[in-house]
Amino acid sequence: MNLQFVVDGLLAGSMIGLGAIGVTLTYSILRFSNFAHGDFMAWGAYATLAAVGAIGAMFGKIAPIAPLSFGWPLIAAVVIGMAITGLLALLLDLMLFARLRAKGQAIIVVMASFGASMALRSLLEFIFTSRPTYFSRAIQIAMPVGFGIRITPDQIALLLLTAVLVLGVHLLMTRTQTGRSMQALSQNAALARIVGIDVAKVVRVTWIVGGALACVAGVMIGILIQIRPFMGFDMLLPMFAAAILGGIGSVPGAVLGGLIIGLAEAGAVQLIGAEWRAAVSFIILMTVLFVRPIGLFGVRER
Amino acid sequence: MSQRVLDVRNLEAGYEPGVPIVRGASITVGKGEIVVVLGPNGAGKSTLIKAIAGLVPITGGTVLLDGSDITAAPAHTMVRLGLAFVPQTENIFPLMSVEDNLKVACGILKPREIPARIGEMYAAFPDLARQRKTVAGNLSGGQRQMLAVARALIVHPKVLVLDEPSAGLSPKFVAMVFEMLAGIRISGVTILLVEQNAKAALAIGDRAYVLVEGKDRHEGVASELWNDPVVAELYLGQRRLDPERDRHSGKGSAA
Numbered sequence: 234m235n236l237q238f239v240v241d242g243l244l245a246g247s248m249i250g251l252g253a254i255g256v257t258l259t260y261s262i263l264r265f266s267n268f269a270h271g272d273f274m275a276w277g278a279y280a281t282l283a284a285v286g287a288i289g290a291m292f293g294k295i296a297p298i299a300p301l302s303f304g305w306p307l308i309a310a311v312v313i314g315m316a317i318t319g320l321l322a323l324l325l326d327l328m329l330f331a332r333l334r335a336k337g338q339a340i341i342v343v344m345a346s347f348g349a350s351m352a353l354r355s356l357l358e359f360i361f362t363s364r365p366t367y368f369s370r371a372i373q374i375a376m377p378v379g380f381g382i383r384i385t386p387d388q389i390a391l392l393l394l395t396a397v398l399v400l401g402v403h404l405l406m407t408r409t410q411t412g413r414s415m416q417a418l419s420q421n422a423a424l425a426r427i428v429g430i431d432v433a434k435v436v437r438v439t440w441i442v443g444g445a446l447a448c449v450a451g452v453m454i455g456i457l458i459q460i461r462p463f464m465g466f467d468m469l470l471p472m473f474a475a476a477i478l479g480g481i482g483s484v485p486g487a488v489l490g491g492l493i494i495g496l497a498e499a500g501a502v503q504l505i506g507a508e509w510r511a512a513v514s515f516i517i518l519m520t521v522l523f524v525r526p527i528g529l530f531g532v533r534e535r
Numbered sequence: 536m537s538q539r540v541l542d543v544r545n546l547e548a549g550y551e552p553g554v555p556i557v558r559g560a561s562i563t564v565g566k567g568e569i570v571v572v573l574g575p576n577g578a579g580k581s582t583l584i585k586a587i588a589g590l591v592p593i594t595g596g597t598v599l600l601d602g603s604d605i606t607a608a609p610a611h612t613m614v615r616l617g618l619a620f621v622p623q624t625e626n627i628f629p630l631m632s633v634e635d636n637l638k639v640a641c642g643i644l645k646p647r648e649i650p651a652r653i654g655e656m657y658a659a660f661p662d663l664a665r666q667r668k669t670v671a672g673n674l675s676g677g678q679r680q681m682l683a684v685a686r687a688l689i690v691h692p693k694v695l696v697l698d699e700p701s702a703g704l705s706p707k708f709v710a711m712v713f714e715m716l717a718g719i720r721i722s723g724v725t726i727l728l729v730e731q732n733a734k735a736a737l738a739i740g741d742r743a744y745v746l747v748e749g750k751d752r753h754e755g756v757a758s759e760l761w762n763d764p765v766v767a768e769l770y771l772g773q774r775r776l777d778p779e780r781d782r783h784s785g786k787g788s789a790a
Contacts, residue, residue, distance in 0.1 A: 410646075413631070413639040420628045427588065427622065428640040428686065429614035532630055 236380045238499040244388055244457060245471075246495025247395035251450035252468055253475035253487035254402055255443030261419035261482030262439050263334065265342040269325065270447060271465030271472065272353040273318050277448025278455040278464065279361055280321075281307070281314030282368065300386040302369045303456065311452050315445035322444030323437060325349055331436075350466065357462040365459040368452075391453050398449060399488050402442065406484050411438055419482050470511065471498070474518035480531025489529060493517070538566045540601060540725045541587070541618075541694050547595035548586035555594060556582040558749035562727075564694060569716070569726040571736040571757060574746035580729040581623065583746065584696050587727075588620035589613050601693055615643050617693035623702050626683035629672030633663055633682055636671050640686045656685045659722075660715075677708030681715060694725045701732045713739055737761045 252274060259267045288306040289295070297304040329349060333342045375383035406412035414435045417425045426432055447465070454464050475494050479486025494514050501513045521528060541564040549555040556579045564570045574580050585591045587598050589610035598606045605616050613620065628636050637656060641649045657664035660681050666674065671682060680700050687695055700716070701709040709732060717739045720726060730736035737743055740757035745766055753766050760766055 410638070410642060413635055414642070416631055416635075417628050417639045420630050421625055423590070424622065424625060424628065426610040427590070427613075427620050429611055429642045429690070430639070431611050 235503060236382050238503050239496065240382055240384050240388065241502075242496030242499030243392060243492060244453075244495070245498055246492035247392060248450045248453050248491075249468065249471045249475050249495050250488035250491025251395060251398065251446045251453070252465075252472040253479065253491050254399075254484055255447050256472050257476040257479065257481055257483065257487040258415070258439050258443050260476065262415055263330070263342075263436065265330075265334075265339050265346065266473070267330075268343065268346040268469060269350040269353060270346075270443065271467070271469040272350050272357075273322055273444050273447035274451035274454065274465035274468060275357055275460075275462055276321055276353060276451070276465075277314050277318040277444070278451035278460045279357055279462075280317040281310045281448065281452050282361075282366065282455065282460060284310035284313040284317075285368065297369070297371070300373075301390055302371045302373050302387050307368060307452075307456075311449065314452065315448045318448035318451075319441035319444035322440040322447075326436070326440050354462050354466060361462065363462050365461040367459055368455050387456055391456065394449070395453075398446065399484070402446070402484050405442070411435070415439060470518070471495075471514040474514040474521075478517060478521045478528055480528030483528070483530035486528055486530030539563050539599075540566050540568075541727060542599040542602075543583075543587060543596070544599070545596040546583065546586060546593065546598065548582060548591050548593045550582075550591060552592075552594070556591075556749055557586055559596065560746060560749060560751050561596075562744050562751055562754075564725055564727050566725055567720075567723055568741045569720050569728060569739055569757075571733075571740035571743040572727070572729045572746055573733050573736070573743055573760075578746045579749040580746050581698050582749075584620070584698055584727065584729050588618060588696055590620075614640075614690050614692070619687035619690060619692035619695050621680075621683045621687045621695070621697045621700065623698040623700075627671045627674075627679050627686070629670070631671055632668050633671055633674070634667045636682055637663075637686055637689055640689055643690055652689055656689055659688075659718075660685050675708070676704045677711045680704065680708070680712050684715065684719070688719065688724065692724070694727060695719070696727045698729050699731055700728070701730065701735065709735060734761065 252270065255273070256267065256270050259265065259270065285306050288310060292306070295304045295306050329345055330342055333345050373385040373387055375385045377383050406415060414425065414430045415438065417428065417430055418432060418435050422432065451465060471494050475490035476487050478493060479488070479490030494517055497517060498510050498513045501509050543560065543562045545559045545561055546557050547555045547559060548557040560579070560583050562570065562572065572580050572583065582591055586593050589608055593607045596606070597604060600617055605613070605618065608616060628639065631639065634653065637653050638649065641652065644652060657667070662678055663682055663685055666678065671679065674682060684700070700712050704712060713735045716726060716728070720739070728736060728740065737757040737760060743755060743757045743760045744751045745753040745760070753760070755763065
């Protein structure tokens with residue numbers, strides 16, 4: 234068996250994991266499954282693409298940072314894209330989810346997120362068409378790194394970026410007052426208010442963090458594969474499988490879950506064929522729900 | 536009574552519109568006092584203090600804290616206004632460490648004050664200091680109450696409001712909780728307390744109110760209220776187990 238699947242799996246796992254962080258935070262803090270989360274990825278990728286275009290129009294053609302396929306315009310554009318996606322998530326909550334949450338029926342919010350997902354996706358198709366597009370058409374040469382594994386400079390950079398972001402979110406959750414407030418809100422919303430936590434503020438932070446990370450995941454897909462309106466929707470099943478495998482509410486769990494699913498998918502492609510890729514997340518999801526529904530890092534509700 | 540810290544006037548409150556559970560209750564708590572609210576089940580004791588803490592909609596009356604109107608202020612602003620509430624159950628974050636439970640309540644303190652303030656809480660509650668890394672859900676019932684009270688005290692509240700701190704605890708822990716409250720009082724904290732365990736609560740309280748059908752029916756000095764036969768017979772269920780009363784009414788035998 235060719236060990237190349239390890240690199241492929243880690244990359245896929247990074248994208249899944251970054252998305253799953255948002256899913257797990259929304260689920261544990263706002264108590265609903267946000268099926269529009271995948272579309273935040275696609276919106277993030279397109280927002281970044283548009284920002285790259287705008288920067289290009291303002292500053293002209295800028296050479297990529299060797300040996301990467303992209304230069305500082307993309308890096309600046311990702312930051313803009315993260316802000317836009319965070320605001321999009323916030324806006325969607327303000328217009329839709331917050332109003333339905335006030336009525337107190339979780340299933341209605343879940344269904345609304347389905348609707349939002351379709352609307353967001355259609356809007357992208359309307360604006361950008363459904364034809365795939367790319368950040369760069371340059372072809373990168375993969376370097377051999379031993380054991381039959383090849384990796385491109387872009388891939389190395391993105392794996393490092395994922396590690397930095399995951400560490401950052403973990404520190405945010407465990408070392409800052411905002412993070413502790415998020416944990417508190419997920420454990421007992423009534424008590425969180427009693428100890429002086431402004432729930433509305435914590436909810437806003439949750440959406441911004443989830444949206445921004447979804448944007449990065451979307452841009453990663455855009456750099457390594459391609460950008461299309463359905464790119465995020467296709468990530469939905471693996472993202473939810475990762476969040477549930479890791480244990481709902483756990484940031485490290487979501488990332489580890491993402492990596493496990495990414496590796497399992499990549500391994501399955503080699504062993505039994507690419508058409509089984511999607512089945513892998515589903516099988517893992519079902520197995521976790523049957524064997525250990527609380528996930529790897531999950532804790533039983535007391 | 537010296538200066539009034541908490542002044543509740545004709546409060547009306549309830550979960551549903553048109554169905555008030557608290558119907559015109561008036562209580563005051565003076566600076567440094569422990570005031571106990573007693574009453575039969577369903578009298579609206581818990582609803583009364585939850586309404587004061589901003590957790591139940593208020594439909595009438597006013598709540599003054601140190602003279603300023605805090606009636607129906609949002610629950611999350613109460614800590615900043617100077618009122619700290621300890622709910623009866625689920626009053627800690629079970630998956631967070633003891634230390635994080637304290638830290639998360641420090642939102643209104645200046646960041647550089649927080650470590651010293653947590654140190655003061657550990658000095659006051661050595662049990663918590665020993666278990667600072669323990670996940671709060673693994674604490675014993677008594678230690679949970681201790682953590683909940685420490686968490687409320689950490690922000691220097693003007694008044695500490697507790698909903699049945701002894702509920703569901705074994706007798707050993709009940710004694711521990713009341714000992715703790717008596718100790719807090721010595722440090723000058725004003726306390727408003729709702730309790731089922733009338734005997735223990737009146738033993739540490741200064742004054743008490745008896746709440747019936749959502750209204751304060753009786754007020755008195757705590758030690759005198761315990762000996763008031765009318766109040767005892769009408770409202771304090773526990774009193775019926777008192778051997779002295781049994782002898783007085785001519786049935787049962789004194790132990």
